[in-house]
Amino acid sequence: MAKEKKLVEAVTSMEEDFTQWYTDVVKKAELMDYSSIKGCMIFKPNGYAIWENIQKQMDARFKAIGVENVYMPMFIPESLLDKEKDHVEGFAPEVAWVTQGGAETLPERLCVRPTSETLFCDLYANIVQSYRDLPKVYNQWCSVVRWEKTTRPFLRSSEFLWQEGHTAHATAEEAEEWTVRMLNVYADFCEEVLAIPMVKGRKTDKEKFAGAMATYSIEALMHDGKALQSGTSHNFGDGFARAFEIQYTDKENRLQYVHQTSWGVSTRLIGAIIMVHGDDSGLVLPPRIAPVQVMVIPIQQQKEGVLDQALKVRDTLAEAFRVKIDDSAKTPGWKFAEQEIRGIPVRVELGPKDIEKGECVVVRRDTREKIVVPLSELNTRMAEILETMQADMLGRAKAFLASHISDAHDYAEFRQAAAEKPGFIRAMWCGEEACELKIKEDTTVTSRCMPFGDQEQIAQTCVCCGKPAHKLVYWGKAY
């Protein structure tokens, strides 16, 4: 037992130090490692497999609505990045520049893409001529680079993996519709697959993307009460189209600018999974996204027939689930601790007595509930258990979110909530950036988003300056 304790105790408790807990989980679950390049991370097999599952399932949702995948160069010539003023101002300070190719100095610096709006615009300017060419709905899965000073695994690193969708539409209405549509694709995916409920809404001008007319985001609440921006969708209007001269002839043969959008989610989502579902024993993965859903652990595997039966159970489960067997020489307790740290949704314990009775014990990672299941009903019952677990995890995350939203009607209430109540604060805002800046300075809280549909007027005046206010904002401390 000494060794098992050591493994388990290596994870700092959330209560004690949430930041250290997070780092411990990332390390002990073998999700990621630091590399010898400052700010760049290594995705280890356990971490990358989660990203592969996110990719696979999200990509299927993209393709179902007509998104086409492409791959664009990773370099952007400086002159191309410069074309849209706000955009270059937003990104130039944090890009990596290639200045030499082989032994030669390049005639023009190339930046390693921090995002690829400019490349897609350059392409669309070449391939869009007529209304028949629209819409263009392209996406790419790739890595991007932003030279960050402080980094944290999955949350902020100099290089990260993401998808970036870029579209061109004939009309402003269609672009706006697409922007919101993709935000909903993200929110639905997070809720249905990652079991993470999202607050959806529009960013204030201060928080929007460099070059966008409007930015929408999904915001999740982490276990420490901080908000994590988990995906964004931008409506560019015709701003980039004018800068890059992306024009088409409409049905009446008039020259028009296209209207564009872009949208992205990144490996940050893995950070969200860790901080929404994890506990003091490590990672807890929702069954739908878990690379391994079931770990079969034989008990007293040296006894005759146990390993054979465990392998049979593994094979049966493999027909319907992502399953592995741990038949290493470690003790069962050690194997349990490893399965728990890695967040594998359930384990199947199978020993001589179970085999005698024709059953096994299924243990849920989230609740530790032990469920005795007849071997003859294993796959049917396993499907139920995993679905129930998925639903329960979403239910708990929803309850946590709901219980961590407080309303502030005046600045005193706001400051008290910011100091004492972890989570989102709902409060009215006049629309002035000055109030956002003051609130941030006073409380470190920032505006997260202005929720869709929620036109509720919880007060008549701005929570900060007291002037008339009509905008309800979700505020929070953010990652």
Next chain:
Amino acid sequence: MAKEKKLVEAVTSMEEDFTQWYTDVVKKAELMDYSSIKGCMIFKPNGYAIWENIQKQMDARFKAIGVENVYMPMFIPESLLDKEKDHVEGFAPEVAWVTQGGAETLPERLCVRPTSETLFCDLYANIVQSYRDLPKVYNQWCSVVRWEKTTRPFLRSSEFLWQEGHTAHATAEEAEEWTVRMLNVYADFCEEVLAIPMVKGRKTDKEKFAGAMATYSIEALMHDGKALQSGTSHNFGDGFARAFEIQYTDKENRLQYVHQTSWGVSTRLIGAIIMVHGDDSGLVLPPRIAPVQVMVIPIQQQKEGVLDQALKVRDTLAEAFRVKIDDSAKTPGWKFAEQEIRGIPVRVELGPKDIEKGECVVVRRDTREKIVVPLSELNTRMAEILETMQADMLGRAKAFLASHISDAHDYAEFRQAAAEKPGFIRAMWCGEEACELKIKEDTTVTSRCMPFGDQEQIAQTCVCCGKPAHKLVYWGKAY
């Protein structure tokens, strides 16, 4: 018909100008486009979808034998690249260097990975301690950069997509076994999925990878008689392990160096598909790799019931195949030409008369054979047709390869073959680099590989210098 002719005639004939034919196919099938960055290409939806299918099917083969996917940083510090002497000499002249991050000059240059041996070695040095940690069998799908002066779509570009596997093993035997195993995975994949037969063998020292002890390659024969190196697998012995100090303690508690391999295939494979199977009407995709396997084309679709029935046929086929319908306003002839240029394996023609008879006409892209199929048997027959087509394509490629191998017993024969017979030349070689260099200078032909198993002694002396020779080499003009 004028328009259709225009579309078809836009592809130069192979006979006339093979290079131009290739460029035309890439462009007209909308596989790839040039970008504003010198040497970097844009993978358009039709091209990228082929790569996605290659990834998906090859990755499943990797996972079935225990390969784990990871993602490593795209940058390599200069000091890390410098650690293995041969390796850095091979790659330094063609890498892109990042020298600035944001506004700052970096303390050390970072190269954009041309390949990631050094990063994997750095990782393995950290995570391998004991024999229990071995083997490590990691792979990543990513893009790499090599600053090329002359570029051609899919065949050679400054940035390209690939996978690179990197392994560490306890023994030299295990590393050698893995090197050959992966070469066979590649060769089997190419034959079974891409319908491309490969010549497999070992590279001469002159042609091996920078830092490798031995390099094996698969070589395919293009329609113009030139060879395309389509995948490589390297055995590094313990060379990198010594440079990076990757050591483990064995069962007897002795410190040992690991033995390593690496292996990769790239988007070059798409170039091979084009040049092995394409014809004067455009691309011809083997059914197993085609992103769209069947295009349904309604005839006289304005007539009542035709479009409805065509949509039904599409839906039926969608149960078992990757299928699309072209219900655009273009003429059927135009649609046929587009389907042919894009290489979609079969089209289903469906008009009022066919519907009356309860049948449709399936047209194979490769042979143009028209097959009348009762609608009630569509999916069964379609499976047969696609499988037959796949097998026929492989059969033709094999016959082409077999008829384009000539034996040269002396230098006169060799020079004649090099001048007059497109394809591989089999000839004996003494093992001296001087002979390889002379042959290249005289004929532009290079050694492609020394085939496995083929210990045939077609002559007793080196085809070039006349000294005793025991090595049979496949020679060819290479891309």
